[in-house]
Amino acid sequence: MxxxxxxxxxxxxxxxxxxxxxxxxxxxxxxxxxxxxxxxxxxxxxxxxxxxxxxxxxxxxxxxxxxxxxxxxxxxxxxxxxxxxxxxxxxxxxxxxxxxxxxxxxxxxxxxxxxxxxxxxxxxxxxxxxxxxxxxxxxxxxxxxxxxxxxxxxxxxxxQLHAERMPVHVLSFGFKYGVPLDADMIFDVRFLPNPYYVDDLRPFTGEDDPVYDYVMQWPASKQFVTKTEEMLDFLLPEFQSEGKTHLVVGIGCTGGRHRSVAIARHIANHLRALADVDLTHRDRNREG
The missing domain is CATH 3.40.50.300 (P-loop containing nucleotide triphosphate hydrolases)
Structure with a gap:
């Protein structure tokens, strides 16, 4: 047809x-x-x-x-x-x-x-x-x-195009490799406990459940994602009403393998109810 x-x-x-x-x-x-x-x-x-x-x-x-x-x-x-x-x-x-x-x-x-x-x-x-x-x-x-x-x-x-869902790109990265140039906003999660210093967790990334669970267990992690997601819930329709067509949200930690990946996972899953979300882990596969 x-x-x-x-x-x-x-x-x-x-x-x-x-x-x-x-x-x-x-x-x-x-x-x-x-x-x-x-x-x-x-x-x-x-x-x-x-x-x-x-x-x-x-x-x-x-x-x-x-x-x-x-x-x-x-x-x-x-x-x-x-x-x-x-x-x-x-x-x-x-x-x-x-x-x-x-x-x-x-x-x-x-x-x-x-x-x-x-x-x-x-x-x-x-x-x-x-x-x-x-x-x-x-x-x-x-x-x-x-x-x-x-x-x-x-x-x-x-x-009547205002009802279309905004594309949002959630990007995890490591500050040691540089800040993504196209990010509209950057969140720094280097204040959270680092799984890199846990021998059993170091080989894994935030996409693996043991690392994800480790990062998300801390009260600071839970409070951070709650506040960040509340802010993004508010900002997305405001950006869209002003004519913005897409948003890039950067989540950074030191190396881009553990904390930023886990937090980006959580935020991306939350935003899928509001937007068309693409999740990318820029530095997840880098060594050290």
């Missing part, structure tokens, strides 16, 4: 944030194609339809950069909507003139419509050309006062 993709067609004023919006949609699972002529959209969607669900969500951005190729946009949207079960949403990004001028001045780019004209004249001309497209759009988003995170929240709200 083939799956028809959910399709967003993003258009609007140059400088209103289409590039940022496409990045945000890509972060939340859309296959994104920028500056695609509308006439090519049906063909690409036919390919996506037969891709075994791998392209279940598709977003196109198109605007007046395409020149004459942009003109069939509304006709193409109507054609797509006539197809059975085709879910197509036309989104228009807008901003006030002052904001557009400020953004163009900051980027030092020329307006694509009339590069040789004054910027204010080009913006006004673009508004006139796009007036009928704006009226036909399902969603109009004014980005004048929006930071990047706020625009992402707005897209999530409209397309």
């Amino acid at each position: 083939t799956l028809r993709p959910q399709t967003i067609i993003l258009t609007g004023m140059s400088g209103a944030g289409k590039s940022v919006a496409m990045q945000a949609l890509e972060d939340i699972g859309f296959f994104c194609v920028d500056n695609l002529p509308p006439a090519l959209m049906p063909r690409l969607l036919e390919m996506a339809e037969h891709a075994s669900g791998t392209l279940g969500k598709v977003a196109f951005a198109c605007d007046l950069r395409g020149g004459a190729l942009f003109k069939p946009l509304l006709m193409t949207v109507e054609e797509l909507r006539q197809r059975k079960d085709m879910d197509v949403v036309l989104v228009f990004l807008d901003a006030d003139d002052a904001t557009l001028v400020r953004r163009y001045k900051a980027s030092r780019r020329r307006h694509p419509l009339s590069p040789s004209a004054r910027l204010t004249e080009s913006i006004q001309q673009e508004r006139e050309v796009l007036a009928s497209v704006r009226v036909a759009c399902d969603i109009v988003i004014d980005t004048s006062d929006m930071a990047v995170g706020r625009l992402k929240q707005e897209l999530q709200r409209h397309f």
Whole structure:
């Protein structure tokens, strides 16, 4: 059985944030194609339809950069909507003139419509050309006062993507081999008793039950994981509401074989009720 993709067609004023919006949609699972002529959209969607669900969500951005190729946009949207079960949403990004001028001045780019004209004249001309497209759009988003995170929240709200589970990578490591550069937060568990100094436990790792049980038996260990998990329970939905798409949590001890591995196991198991968790032990197999 083939799956028809959910399709967003993003258009609007140059400088209103289409590039940022496409990045945000890509972060939340859309296959994104920028500056695609509308006439090519049906063909690409036919390919996506037969891709075994791998392209279940598709977003196109198109605007007046395409020149004459942009003109069939509304006709193409109507054609797509006539197809059975085709879910197509036309989104228009807008901003006030002052904001557009400020953004163009900051980027030092020329307006694509009339590069040789004054910027204010080009913006006004673009508004006139796009007036009928704006009226036909399902969603109009004014980005004048929006930071990047706020625009992402707005897209999530409209397309009900905020309920998706955040990917969380729990990573154990050894400080002696360096702190992971991509970690969003680091927890240091070197204050806990070290199984390395227990002869019978030294050859094993925190993935082995004797070491795990040894690490977790201490009151400090139990209090640490309780407090840490409570904090992560609070932080995950807050991060997600601000538009964060993934989180890397680092748990470090001296060598990355015993304490950090055991604690990371415990925290990862807890977080699986809230997020899509990937557990990695970076230094578990290092010697000494």
